[in-house]
Amino acid sequence: MRFDDMTEAIGNTPLVRIDPAVHGLRNIDLYAKMELLNPFGSLKDRAALAMLRPLLPGATERGDTVVELSSGNTAKALAMLAGMHGLPFKSVTNRMKVPEVKDLLLLLGAEIEELPGQAECLDPTDTEDPLTRMHQALAANGSGYVHTDQYFNENNVEAHLSGTGPEIVKDLDGRAPDYFIACVGTAGSSTGVARALRQHDPDVRVIGLVARKSDFIPGIRTIDEVHEVGLFDPGVYDTVETIGTDEAIDGMLTLIRRCGTPAGPTGGGAYQGAVRHLRELDASLTERRTAVFIVCDRMESYLSYLRERRPELFGRPARNNDHRALSDAEVRDAPTIGVEEARDWPGLVVDLRSPYAYQAKHIAGSINIVDEIFDELLHGGLPFSRTQQVLLVCPVGEKSARYAALLHRMGHPSVRSLAGGIIAWRDAGAELVRA
Amino acid sequence: MPDLKPLHLTPRTAPALRSVLDDPALLTQLINGLGSPLNIVLPDLLEANVEAFRESYRRHRLRGRIYFAHKANRSAALLRRLAATEAGADVASLAELQHALGAGFTPDRIMATGPKNREFLWLAARTGVIVNADSPGELTDLADLVAAHGLPRVRVMVRLSGFASQGVQVISRRSRFGVPSRALAEVLDLLEKHREELELVGVAYHLDTIGWPEKAVALEGCLAALEECQARGLPVRSVDIGGGFGVNYLADGAEWERYTSELAQAVLGKREPMTWNGHGYGLRNDAGTLRGVLGLYPAHRPVSGAGYLDQLLGADAPGLRRPLGSLLLDTMYDLDIEPGRALLDQCGLVLTRVLEVRGELVRLDCNARDVSLEEHGVLMDPVLISRESRSDDPAGVYLLGNLCLEADLITRRKVFLPRRPEPGDLLAFVNTAGYFMDFSATQALLQPIGRKVAVYRDGGVWRWCLDEQYWPVHPRAEES
Numbered sequence: 001m002r003f004d005d006m007t008e009a010i011g012n013t014p015l016v017r018i019d020p021a022v023h024g025l026r027n028i029d030l031y032a033k034m035e036l037l038n039p040f041g042s043l044k045d046r047a048a049l050a051m052l053r054p055l056l057p058g059a060t061e062r063g064d065t066v067v068e069l070s071s072g073n074t075a076k077a078l079a080m081l082a083g084m085h086g087l088p089f090k091s092v093t094n095r096m097k098v099p100e101v102k103d104l105l106l107l108l109g110a111e112i113e114e115l116p117g118q119a120e121c122l123d124p125t126d127t128e129d130p131l132t133r134m135h136q137a138l139a140a141n142g143s144g145y146v147h148t149d150q151y152f153n154e155n156n157v158e159a160h161l162s163g164t165g166p167e168i169v170k171d172l173d174g175r176a177p178d179y180f181i182a183c184v185g186t187a188g189s190s191t192g193v194a195r196a197l198r199q200h201d202p203d204v205r206v207i208g209l210v211a212r213k214s215d216f217i218p219g220i221r222t223i224d225e226v227h228e229v230g231l232f233d234p235g236v237y238d239t240v241e242t243i244g245t246d247e248a249i250d251g252m253l254t255l256i257r258r259c260g261t262p263a264g265p266t267g268g269g270a271y272q273g274a275v276r277h278l279r280e281l282d283a284s285l286t287e288r289r290t291a292v293f294i295v296c297d298r299m300e301s302y303l304s305y306l307r308e309r310r311p312e313l314f315g316r317p318a319r320n321n322d323h324r325a326l327s328d329a330e331v332r333d334a335p336t337i338g339v340e341e342a343r344d345w346p347g348l349v350v351d352l353r354s355p356y357a358y359q360a361k362h363i364a365g366s367i368n369i370v371d372e373i374f375d376e377l378l379h380g381g382l383p384f385s386r387t388q389q390v391l392l393v394c395p396v397g398e399k400s401a402r403y404a405a406l407l408h409r410m411g412h413p414s415v416r417s418l419a420g421g422i423i424a425w426r427d428a429g430a431e432l433v434r435a
Numbered sequence: 436m437p438d439l440k441p442l443h444l445t446p447r448t449a450p451a452l453r454s455v456l457d458d459p460a461l462l463t464q465l466i467n468g469l470g471s472p473l474n475i476v477l478p479d480l481l482e483a484n485v486e487a488f489r490e491s492y493r494r495h496r497l498r499g500r501i502y503f504a505h506k507a508n509r510s511a512a513l514l515r516r517l518a519a520t521e522a523g524a525d526v527a528s529l530a531e532l533q534h535a536l537g538a539g540f541t542p543d544r545i546m547a548t549g550p551k552n553r554e555f556l557w558l559a560a561r562t563g564v565i566v567n568a569d570s571p572g573e574l575t576d577l578a579d580l581v582a583a584h585g586l587p588r589v590r591v592m593v594r595l596s597g598f599a600s601q602g603v604q605v606i607s608r609r610s611r612f613g614v615p616s617r618a619l620a621e622v623l624d625l626l627e628k629h630r631e632e633l634e635l636v637g638v639a640y641h642l643d644t645i646g647w648p649e650k651a652v653a654l655e656g657c658l659a660a661l662e663e664c665q666a667r668g669l670p671v672r673s674v675d676i677g678g679g680f681g682v683n684y685l686a687d688g689a690e691w692e693r694y695t696s697e698l699a700q701a702v703l704g705k706r707e708p709m710t711w712n713g714h715g716y717g718l719r720n721d722a723g724t725l726r727g728v729l730g731l732y733p734a735h736r737p738v739s740g741a742g743y744l745d746q747l748l749g750a751d752a753p754g755l756r757r758p759l760g761s762l763l764l765d766t767m768y769d770l771d772i773e774p775g776r777a778l779l780d781q782c783g784l785v786l787t788r789v790l791e792v793r794g795e796l797v798r799l800d801c802n803a804r805d806v807s808l809e810e811h812g813v814l815m816d817p818v819l820i821s822r823e824s825r826s827d828d829p830a831g832v833y834l835l836g837n838l839c840l841e842a843d844l845i846t847r848r849k850v851f852l853p854r855r856p857e858p859g860d861l862l863a864f865v866n867t868a869g870y871f872m873d874f875s876a877t878q879a880l881l882q883p884i885g886r887k888v889a890v891y892r893d894g895g896v897w898r899w900c901l902d903e904q905y906w907p908v909h910p911r912a913e914e915s
Contacts, residue, residue, distance in 0.1 A: 102603060112603040117646020118733070119608070120679040120776075132727070213692045224699050227725035354757050356658075357765030360665050370757075395764040396496045423767055434665070 042297035048077035050159035152230035156188030165196020179291035208237035219266035267295035347389025441851035472801035472885035478516030504775030512889035512905035578629035598656030641677025673769035681739035691735035776869035783868030802836035827854030
């Protein structure tokens, strides 16, 4: 395989059979369309290329910025494509909810703009929401922007109508599957693939999956949000079902741990939704059927999403010298001294506050080790010799007391905490200096 | 498929508010004597609301003052009751300042904010309240007044706006208030020039948004500004983050979700209209696609009030990557806040009388300015109070006002009541003390503005007095 550029690696992803021992369906062959294998990491590579290609000649000539409303995969793909042509890319978003995606986009050189939140004191005469205003700004001639408009751009559908859909039919030896299960985001892939499949066989059953209203599953819209999508046509789907965060994560774990498929939550949701829907049909079937779902993207971008929702997946062993293991009595009995005694402290003074605060005001002669780094140091053992006298200082004397108790437990004989902290020091009129 | 069950939006009611509603004899007597609409405030609930914010301060080990944003309600009783707590008062007009001084707030507990005229500045300077300045011009005016009238040095804060974010650009709506943060140096020059007249004690921001990421950027920007002040030897000590902590109005999140889903369906024409003339509350049907943005207050807000403050203080500063609460504590600054709506949560209701029932149209003896829920985009059902209990099916009705004006609709949506009301029934709009009670009330058409009474618990029963008669030492039953 020899390519001239990475865009040639987009598409032609494999269709992989899921082991029946995993899904437990007896009469249905379940296949996954492995869109996570696209070069920029997701199904959206196809749509991004299809939408941007016709705009490229003009955009490169004018040096326009490519702009899209996306907080995920479309933004990633567009940022890479724009970069290949030396064009800047800007992502405008309501709220980027997944921090890794934000960092990835910045790494790709994208500019990110977050739109303002709703006004607390509502102004009912303000009928133009920030989004509408942005659309108007982009649409103006000579704005310096090209807008790929994924929620309304027919090329988003076309990419799957002529690509993803026919590939599935080809890999099933020229037959369309009996069932196609798709998560609905921009509705581009589900609409395009459904159209292509039905051209072969009008009886293909299409099941759309949306997120439960109060849930957030990256890449899937809720039942209300799909109505805001220009490409969404309820007629495409024989039925629309909802899927929850827990189900999406369960599906994701099955694909990752049993199927050799490092899928993200959208793929997980599609798998789980497919099995849930098909299981009911399976029992009454007398002949073999096939079903296809899409694995949209990869797992790596969603670590914090998973950490928040399934912390037990990341269980870590307890660490040594953890101040949380201290008893209340130990903390209460921590060795402390008052401001007067502290003024004549002969040893080392360690200020546990943030470097930012330390720069502005600190006790003359003190050194700054911010609490989170100090905490890290203590896991490894005593960070100073037993003969070194140490006075710990924090804002109100609470954290410093904990660490003094911990150091005491670790065998340090002469550590003290400043009672009342640096605020007591200030309130007593003792001197503070700038760095 | 259309969901035809009644769409309730049940208000969240605290036990005290509920117990006032459970006393129809009292409510009937009050409205018969004082007319409809009638504003009822519950001053004794304020203490717990102040305490909830203080508890959040304690959790973060922070100090600073909780200023009540007076503009949320004109009531004297509420203000006087607050004067009896530890709270301060945020006043935004000359009359509000007079009111606060008269209610018992000493000047050290008052902050003057908002646009100001010379009279307001003079009284603020004369009494020695903190002036939260909106512009360099205001600081110059104030310094001139102080010099010309030989007044004592005035404590000032500077309201900043237009904070820059790094990496991800967090956009905020353009504000008419405040000094652009990049112009801070010029303001500090000005303050140094007037150091005889003005004493800078801190900086402030107030953003009209419910999104905390914008506020995190602003708070971090204020910390940087305070650092710049310190570096120039100006001994600043506090940051004022304004209000906007919000209130949770609804008892049941599922009702809110169902309502907003169905509203979208109605706008798309997929179910019968739920609103007067198909009003979409900002949503519109654009060739089968839903466009626009729902222009409604998120009436179900599980994280609001003190909880919202907790969330903000727990959030990482985007640049310094340490929780904002820890940074405030580390840098030893006081945190000042100015909640209005959130401090008045559950502290009042508007009572009205049903005048006429014509099919699904119910006319009330008050207008949309007296209960400005619609104007503020807050959807919550009123409570129906009937003299005798009738069992009947729920009824969907539109509530119309008493002005001779097509637009005078108290609700533009169909409200589902437990049964069809009858003339003479009362409707109570609960939890309306913050902004919905008298903020917009006018005497258009010479219709009266509702009178206000304070109710308080005494000897196991509710007692009442006219709002202006209320003092926190109201006579006890055993004494009279």
